[in-house]
Amino acid sequence: MSQITLQMNSFTEENYLKAIYKLLENETVVTTNAIAEKMNTKAASVTDMLKKLSDKKLINYQKYQGVSLTAKGEKVALMIIRKHRLWEMFLVEKLSFKWDEVHDVAEQLEHIDSDKLIAQIDKFLNYPKFDPHGDPIPDANGKFQLQKSVPLSSLKLSEHCIMTGVVDHSSAFLQYLDKSGIVLGNDIKIKEVIAFDKSLQIAVNKKNTLFISNEVAKNILVIIK
Amino acid sequence: MSQITLQMNSFTEENYLKAIYKLLENETVVTTNAIAEKMNTKAASVTDMLKKLSDKKLINYQKYQGVSLTAKGEKVALMIIRKHRLWEMFLVEKLSFKWDEVHDVAEQLEHIDSDKLIAQIDKFLNYPKFDPHGDPIPDANGKFQLQKSVPLSSLKLSEHCIMTGVVDHSSAFLQYLDKSGIVLGNDIKIKEVIAFDKSLQIAVNKKNTLFISNEVAKNILVIIK
DNA sequence: ATTATTTTTTAGACTAATCTAAATTTAATT
């Protein structure tokens, strides 16, 4: 049986590209040592991989000069991040994982290779734009929703928003949200801002009115509608 | 950082164990060549792996004598089969994959390592006992449903079952089944029982509705879901 | 019961990803 060798990237290559992508969010060029630290490996191993990724035209690399991603490399990285975040969403929304339990499993699931699978998961979740940590989920073309999440505490009176994530992942906080019926994707409107302590009166999904402290509001991430 | 070497099996080891398990369903001992063929590899590679699996006490192996699984090896194989079949079920039931589209993806998903994940998928699917092909799904202890087949004619209204075999093996009957599109492993639901002659209206695979006589129903063996 | 054939194993080599230790290049400091 003939086996088409479709230019696939190994798990390891994918992980390097993802690490480089994340490091590039802060810097314009990333160093060998930074990658080694992030990947929990040694600089010599990184150098070897950089040559390989460079040969495959996934990164821009000149000896001793650090690396950046090519358009092709960035696309690959974004698709992995897309898969990672969609799987995290799936685990939380459909399989009742806690927000702090999903990472290790998503690290594995992000490498599953099936366009149909990820398209169906996306659909099953109703095309979420943010993952449970409030991070944006790139679409199938690698484009992000251009709005980024902000703390609920930064909103003004009568502003309208959608809950996208949390800052504090402690189970104490998550349990509080649970008890209060505040769930990812909820529509939240600021009904009153108490000047004294910056506590808020909010309407959740246009009916459930409740009071939350500024401390809580600072830990809830939202996008403004 | 100290890395605990938790006796994990690689993807490759898992695939060998699964292949051996499947070959053992027909034979009491399996040969190097049979494994090579199933794994799409060469006999020499198989020999190397057999030594490794034997060292890990996952198989019983004596040079030139073929192999069988140890209790430990069988447990590992069963857990992979469990994961494979649960994932297939998930893909078909929740993500609207067709039966013939699920295999390749399930081959990847079966190696994801997370007890919680598989427990939750099982729960999410409401603890199915059979996969979309009618194959039984081992439980978390590696036990299969030891339910015995009964004639379809013994079921009550709206009961749900899986076709497992026939009583009458005549070619006339088998041709009738073929023509009616009733295949081993099919999901069958009793939609109506005609009191007068005990004939049935059934839904095959949740869509294909047809009428069968009591005579036919007596000759179709099923297990109740 | 020998010989021929098939099956299985060994020997030696290859690739991907990693490592340590040494060499080289760049950056920082006097």
Place this chain on the structure above:
DNA sequence: AATTAAATTTAGATTAGTCTAAAAAATAAT
């Protein structure tokens, strides 16, 4: 500008999994 320190790369090994070709064992056939 010269020297020291830090970062990076090279050289050479290692491990998992694979391969080809040759050797050894088991099976089949005369």
